[in-house]
Amino acid sequence: MKRLKFFHSLRFRLFLLFLLMGIMPGMALHAGILASYEKKAVSNQSIDILGQAKILGSQLASYDYIKDPSEEVINAQLDLISNVYDGRVMIMNKGFQIVKDTYGLDTGKTIISEEVVKSFGGEEISKYDSKNRYIELSVPVKDQEQNTLGVLLVSVSTDSIMSNYDYLKDRMLAIEIVSAIVVVAAAVFLARLLVHPLGKLTTSLAEIQAKEGEGGEGVLMVSDYTETEAISNAFNEMLGKMRVVDRSRQEFVANVSHELKTPLTSMKVLADSLLGQEDVPVELYKDFMGDIAEEIERENKIINDLLSLVKMDKSAGDLNISSVNVNELLEMLLKRLRPIAEKQNVELVLESFRPVSAEIDEVKLSLALNNLVENAIKYNKKGGWVHVSLNADHKYFYVRVEDSGIGIPQEDLEHIYERFFRVDKSHSKEIKGTGLGLAITRNAILMHRGAIKAHSKEGEGTTFTVRIPLTYTV
Numbered sequence: 001m002k003r004l005k006f007f008h009s010l011r012f013r014l015f016l017l018f019l020l021m022g023i024m025p026g027m028a029l030h031a032g033i034l035a036s037y038e039k040k041a042v043s044n045q046s047i048d049i050l051g052q053a054k055i056l057g058s059q060l061a062s063y064d065y066i067k068d069p070s071e072e073v074i075n076a077q078l079d080l081i082s083n084v085y086d087g088r089v090m091i092m093n094k095g096f097q098i099v100k101d102t103y104g105l106d107t108g109k110t111i112i113s114e115e116v117v118k119s120f121g122g123e124e125i126s127k128y129d130s131k132n133r134y135i136e137l138s139v140p141v142k143d144q145e146q147n148t149l150g151v152l153l154v155s156v157s158t159d160s161i162m163s164n165y166d167y168l169k170d171r172m173l174a175i176e177i178v179s180a181i182v183v184v185a186a187a188v189f190l191a192r193l194l195v196h197p198l199g200k201l202t203t204s205l206a207e208i209q210a211k212e213g214e215g216g217e218g219v220l221m222v223s224d225y226t227e228t229e230a231i232s233n234a235f236n237e238m239l240g241k242m243r244v245v246d247r248s249r250q251e252f253v254a255n256v257s258h259e260l261k262t263p264l265t266s267m268k269v270l271a272d273s274l275l276g277q278e279d280v281p282v283e284l285y286k287d288f289m290g291d292i293a294e295e296i297e298r299e300n301k302i303i304n305d306l307l308s309l310v311k312m313d314k315s316a317g318d319l320n321i322s323s324v325n326v327n328e329l330l331e332m333l334l335k336r337l338r339p340i341a342e343k344q345n346v347e348l349v350l351e352s353f354r355p356v357s358a359e360i361d362e363v364k365l366s367l368a369l370n371n372l373v374e375n376a377i378k379y380n381k382k383g384g385w386v387h388v389s390l391n392a393d394h395k396y397f398y399v400r401v402e403d404s405g406i407g408i409p410q411e412d413l414e415h416i417y418e419r420f421f422r423v424d425k426s427h428s429k430e431i432k433g434t435g436l437g438l439a440i441t442r443n444a445i446l447m448h449r450g451a452i453k454a455h456s457k458e459g460e461g462t463t464f465t466v467r468i469p470l471t472y473t474v
C-alpha cells in the first residue's frame with residue numbers, strides 16, 4: 001500500500017519527468033546519428049565505387065576487354081579494386097555470360113538478373129543489402145558510340161562501415177550509460193528539491209496542530225514558492241476564522257450556562273431561606289413562591305429564546321417561504337403587542353405607505369419584527385411612542401421601528417446583535433430580557449437575505465430599519 005502511494009507521489013512523478021527529459025533526447029540522438037551515419041557512409045561508398053566502376057568501364061571498352069579478357073593491365077586493376085574494396089567484380093558480355101570473375105568461381109556461367117537486364121538497357125544500378133552487408137553495383141560498359149558491350153557487376157562488402165558503426169554504437173552506449181546514471185541522480189535530487197517545500201508545509205501543519213492541541217497559536221508560513229505562500233496565507237486566514245468561531249462558541253456556551261444558572265441560583269437562595277426559617281408566615285411563603293415562579297418564567301424564556309436562535313442558526317434551506325401580506329402581518333403583530341404598550345402607557349402607531357406582499361417565512365419574520373417592536377415598547381419612557389412604518393420599492397420592502405425611548409449608547413450599538421448582550425446591566429435589571437432577541441431578529445433577517453440597521457441617541461430614542469427582498473432567491 002505504502003509502495004503504491006509512492007507511485008502516486010509528486011516526487012515520483014517529477015522524477016519520472018526529469019528522467020524522461022534527460023534520457024529521451026540522448027536516445028533519440030543515438031538512434032538518429034547511427035541511422036544517418038550508416039546511410040551516409042553507404043551512399044559515399046556507393047558513389048565512390050560507381051566512379052571507379054565507370055572509369056573501369058571505359059577502360060574495358062577501350063581495351064576491348066570483353067572480347068579478350070586476358071589483358072594484363074585491366075586484370076591487375078581488377079585485382080586491385082577487388083582487394084581495396086574487399087569485393088568481387090564480374091564482367092558480362094552481351095550474351096549474359098560471365099567473361100571475368102575476380103573470385104574465379106563463376107567464369108563462363110550465365111546470369112540473368114533484373115539489374116543486369118536493366119544495365120544492358122543503359123541504367124546504372126546501385127543496391128544496398130543491409131542484412132548481408134554488401135553494396136551491389138551494375139554498370140553498363142559502353143564504347144564510344146554508346147553501344148552497350150557488356151555489364152560490369154561489382155559487389156563490395158560494407159564490413160568496414162559496419163565495424164565503424166559498431167564502434168560508434170558501443171561508444172554511444174557507454175556515454176549513454178554514464179549520462180543515464182547522472183540523469184537518474186539529478187532527477188532524484190531535483191525531484192526531492194522541488195517537493196521539499198511541500199514536505200515543509202506538512203511538517204509545519206503538524207507543528208501547528210500540536211501547538212493548537214497544547215492551547216497555543218501557530219502561524220503557517222512556507223514562502224519557498226508563491227504557491228506555498230498563497231496556501232499558507234489561505235490556511236492562516238481559515239485558521240483565524242475557525243479560531244473566532246471556536247472562541248465565540250466557547251463564549252456562547254459559557255454565557256448560556258451562566259444565564260441558565262442565574263435564575264436557578266436565585267430560586268435556590270429563595271427556597272433555602274424559606275427552609276432555614278421555622279414558622280414562616282404564609283404571606284412570606286406566597287411572596288417567595290411568587291419570586292420563584294418569576295425566576296422559572298425567566299428560565300423558560302431563556303430556553304425558548306435559545307431554541308429559536310438554534311432554529312435560526314440552521315441553513316436558509318429551513319425557511320418555509322410563502323407569499324405573505326406584510327401589511328396584515330404587521331397589523332396582527334401590533335394588535336398582539338398593544339396591551340403591553342398600553343400597560344406601559346406607550347402609544348403604538350402603524351403607518352403603511354402601500355400594500356406589500358412578499359415571499360417570506362411568516363413565522364420567522366414575525367418573530368424578528370415582534371422582537372423589534374417589543375424592544376421599542378420595553379425600552380421606552382412612560383407616555384412615549386412607537387412608530388412602525390411599512391414601505392416598498394420594486395425590489396425590497398422596508399420596515400421602520402422608531403421609538404422615543406431611552407436609546408442605546410453609541411459604543412454599544414455595534415454589540416446589540418450579540419447573543420446575551422444587554423446594554424447597561426442596571427437598567428436591564430428593571431427591564432426583563434435575555435439579550436437574545438436581537439440576535440434572533442438579525443439571524444432571521446439574514447436568512448431572508450435582508451439587512452438591519454440601527455440608529456440611536458441616548459435619551460431620545462432608537463430607530464431600527466429592516467430591508468427584505470420582495471422575492472426570495474436561494
Ligand code: ADP
Nearest residue numbers: 375376379407422423433434435436437438462
Ligand atoms: P433583551 O432580551 O435584553 O431585550 P435584545 O437582544 O432584544 O435583548 O436587545 C439587546 C439589548 O439592546 C437590550 O438589552 C437593550 O439594552 C438594547 N435595546 C434593544 N432595543 C432597544 C431599543 N429599542 N431601545 C433601547 N435599547 C434597546
